[in-house]
Amino acid sequence: MPLVNVVHGDKLPAAPLNLRVPSWRVPGWAMAAWWIGKGLVSTTVFLIRHWRITGPAATVGYLLHEFGPLGTGAIAATVAVSLGGWWRAHPASFWRFAGFPAVATWRRVWVYRRGWLAAMTTTGLAVTVNGDRYIPRLVKVRAHEHGDDVTVRLVAGQHPDDWAKVAARLAYTFRARAARAVQHPKRLDRVVLQFRRVDSLLRTVAPFPVPAVANLAALPVAKRETGGVWHLRLTGTHVLIAGATDSGKGSVLWSIVSALAGSVRAGLVQLWAFDPKGGMELAAGAPLFARFSFEDPDAMAGDLEDAVKVLRRRAAALRGRARQRTATVEDPTLVILVDEMAALTAYVGDKKTRDRIKDALSLILSQGRAVGVHVVAAVQDPRKDVLPFRDLFPTRIALRLTEPEQADLILGDGSRDRGAICDLIPVALPGVGFVRLDGSPEPHRVRFSFHTDAQLADLAAAYKPEVTA
CATH class of the missing domain: 3.40.50.300 (P-loop containing nucleotide triphosphate hydrolases)
Known part of the structure; x- marks a missing residue:
């Protein structure tokens, strides 16, 4: 219903309310500097966070520039032979310092991150508040001989038990034999998803050596x-x-x-x-x-x-x-x-x-x-x-x-x-x-x-x- 003024019985249209919002004019050069700076910071953070990928890529680029394809191929062959020799000479240290970190990087990018959003949504671990969706952050992936330990930052209001209840569904989602969720040993706002890809208990366990004197505590x-x-x-x-x-x-x-x-x-x-x-x-x-x-x-x-x-x-x-x-x-x-x-x-x-x-x-x-x-x-x-x-x-x-x-x-x-x-x-x-x-x-x-x-x-x-x- 339109607003009216009543004057001596006559109906007159009300004047519109004029509100002026104060504004500041930002020079174009300042906006450009802001976006360039923001882009540089984001790029730097990305390069540092994904150093296992960006580091080798930058190294390969530098070698191609300095030594060309043949020189780079020769260096790559030398590195491959060295890694193979390391693996043969001392497998334990090779997998600890080179093999498992490489596997963890691969699985983080091509296994977990690719299906993370869908997994969080379908299992109910993604939280929606006032139309904004909050996704638990994938913090770290550590690979080992039995599977992967995936560290996740909880969304506010979540508890490790919320993750434990859907651990079996997450195992099927990421093609693991089994999974369980445990509290992070140091950070209360994080949970560790333990995905088991290899069952080390399939074989019968032989009897252990009999101690000369039993330690009843162990x-x-x-x-x-x-x-x-x-x-x-x-x-x-x-x-x-x-x-x-x-x-x-x-x-x-x-x-x-x-x-x-x-x-x-x-x-x-x-x-x-x-x-x-x-x-x-x-x-x-x-x-x-x-x-x-x-x-x-x-x-x-x-x-x-x-x-x-x-x-x-x-x-x-x-x-x-x-x-x-x-x-x-x-x-x-x-x-x-x-x-x-x-x-x-x-x-x-x-x-x-x-x-x-x-x-x-x-x-x-x-x-x-x-x-x-x-x-x-x-x-x-x-x-x-x-x-x-x-x-x-x-x-x-x-x-x-x-x-x-x-x-x-x-x-x-x-x-x-x-x-x-x-x-x-x-x-x-x-x-x-x-x-x-x-x-x-x-x-x-x-x-x-x-x-x-x-x-x-x-x-x-x-x-x-x-x-x-």
């Missing part, structure tokens, strides 16, 4: 996905091993037994074995065991109650004197091995015997760590109605599981989102599982060593206790 039991050995800390903890049928729980148990065998022979460690399935799994190591129960539930309950007596005697001896104990031949560390925990806690027919077993295990799990009584137990079903004291196992190992939710039951909430895809471990890879390292919320993939029947027989014969209980 037992060599498995190979890590990134190379090297994963050491299990048994000091001050109990260990729960969860896995479906034929997932390799026996490999974990025997890897631990093998790592302890030297101290078993020396009398510093005693193994009490419980095999409710009739002794089929643990019978091969019978000479190593101070006690071996496999048939009678009542006898198993009695042995566990004897372990409680050992626990109480040691606690009384240490009370008021020390908070940590040292194993001796007279008073060795006691390790209780259970092949199928559910057969003891849920499947024993006699209720009275079952209650005795539960009471003894509850005491051992809650009080045994400080006095050198440790439980290493395997279970197929990790639900609480089957294993009511699951939370009393500080150290947990998750092998192949049947349901996605079970990874979180074993390793903690959010573990599957962080990469512990236990339900997707192939049946053909027994002994492969996920563990958590001390101080790290991210699960790590490992494979435990495998012992043949002949190797177990040799182990039992070579390391049977010199001092009997």
